Amino acid sequence: MAEELKILIVTDKFKGSLTAKEAAECIRKGLFQGSFGHGINHYIQIFPMADGGEGTIDVIKKSKKGELIYTEVCDPLLRPVRAPYLLIRDKAFIEMAKCCGLQLLNENEYDPHKTSTYGLGQMILAAIEGSCAKDIVIGIGGSATNDGGMGMLRALGYRFYDYKGNETIFPGQIKKIDGTNVTHSLKNVRFMVASDVNNPLLGERGATMVYGPQKGAGENLLEEMENEMQNYATICEEYLGKTYSNQPGAGAAGGVGFALVGFLGAELVPGWKVLSEFSNLENIIKESDLIITGEGSIDGQSISGKLIDGITQIARKHGKRLWAYCGVNQLNERQLSAAGIEKVFAVSDIESDRNKSMKGAKKYLERISFESATFLYDFQSNRQTD
Template identity: 40%
Template sequence: MRVLVAVDSFKGSLSSLEAGKAVKEGIKDLCDEVIVKPVADGGEGSVEALADALGGTYVDAIVQNPLGEKIPARYALAGDLGILEMASASGLTLIEPSRRNPMKTSTYGFGQMILHAIHKGAKKFIIGIGGSATNDAGTGMLSALGYEFYDENGNLLEGIGKNLIKITRISEANVLPELKECEFLIACDVDNPLFGKNGAAYIYGPQKGADENMVKELDAGLISFASATSEHFSSEFWNFKGAGAAGGLGFGFVSYLNAKLKSGIDIITEEIRLEDEIKKADLVITGEGRMDYQSAMGKTPIGVAKIAKKHNKPVIAIAGCVKEEARNCNQKGIDAFFSILNEPMTLNEAIDENITRENIRLVCEQLIRLYKL
């Protein structure tokens, strides 16, 4: 029997590769072949999963956090492929709650990451943009790459949320020439437009520190910036699905860098050629740290199961925590799912990497024994 293991990370415990290896350790003596493929959905842990799957190396860079303070940020390179997470430089968790203010935060540091990767030879990018602290429509990132934004008096503007409404002129005179050779594939699993009641400011602004007045100002700024961008490029991407992702960063990527926005799990499974391995498998084992209502909405296990069911392959999922709503996953391609917890324990014990590893090994061994009856 040939088993394919494609498990997402158990956050706080094991990476995707480590979890996959734990599954393999538990079942290898009961199977003819076990193949482990690190996988993720474009969110946290995606850089690590892709780097492991593609044999990439990690690169560290000093960049600015959303408030302009210097911090280290890490990305991965696999040949000329750059694998980045926006949150490493411009993420919400980088700023204490009391300092969060999307009028003042910027994606400039994330642009510095891209610049650093280009100088290291990257020409193709896979980028996760979830978890931003910003609402600058990508103007900070674009400024780091050489775009310049001016107000009506000819003053150069910093790429931050409060300046969006002031932008009247855009200059490409100093844009990095290498950008023309770059391809950007953006992992995006939201379909919000740039502005309006379902746009970046109204939907995501409050969690980034915006009060009611800030939300209105930011939304007006996004409308104004969309108009200035449309006039400059003769394009209209403000209503594009995902334009409002990451505080309008989706709009910035599509409008200025000709990026493609796509489901994170689809990007990653295609890049690691997961379907080729699924075709050859007799059984697929997937999973993640917690299975709940979000899992059924298209997170990693469902993405894996979707491919498996195209080829009529059975799918079993494991998780550290299984909520009642996870039963919806049974209608989305997962034939059965199981918790790896076998006895009462504290949360700290449950997320201990050694305990998690042993729990995965033990449960998966018994799953295969049952499956082979």
């Protein structure tokens, strides 16, 4: 019998259609059924992942256990919601999407002009004051907000005033910041931020222009929101005495990256690195023969700090062959080769209609995985002759 082929499936979510776990299960099922009866001796392990967005604390809890602690905070529209953070000894893991995520809103409620990060500040306070956390890791993907982290800072005790001296909650109106009522215990806490983007706060690649539309901002609002963010950044940086808006990642989660770094001294780290460290992913990849990854759309962002970028880096480091599965692939052969991706299998190759492919994502992903299984025989044969 041929030597066992160890296959590891490490997927992100297929946004709008499949969770990371559902996507991994589809690929495993398709590969298993497609290779059945063809003399391929393999073991397939799935490892659903996240990169700082939805599913982050689930991945960490699976590997490190810990206790989920629920607390009542505000959702993006300041309605009450019960949201969990994960506590492992004196380290707390917060998933911003649980309190400020698009997943908490109906599509007709998307409006980054109204949504707030206040609930994130409440989560941080709960972890510090309720659980005595000394280290806090925050995954900031999947947010519904674009307030520069102002809501979060208000929950932590910062106060913002307009030119008349009245307290304001709007980034475009602030002229003065007062930090005298900030929670003193913040000084004793170390913050790490897991983020999958490296955008600055302002400009064409900034929080508003790049991510505002997917959070519900119409074309007519973008310039106004950008001007408001510019005012917010100017006043904040005058208060802080240092410029943070140009730092890679400052634009993450609608500017929450900016606030966490500038006001709380947080360290910004690619989400995949954080998850890899706390889930023992690199060792699992090292012990596997074929690595499979995937997400809904593979594009330039995928190989610039997101999960797939991290998987390619670890796979290259350990000389592992890498395949990718997706809804649609927007990279050319040169980009795929440079990233170390040997093969790509896309749902769009068999169903080009986006709405149909998303509605039938499970069926189509299983199908392309089934068809890709024919390459496993060649993979195993080449491995035996190496």
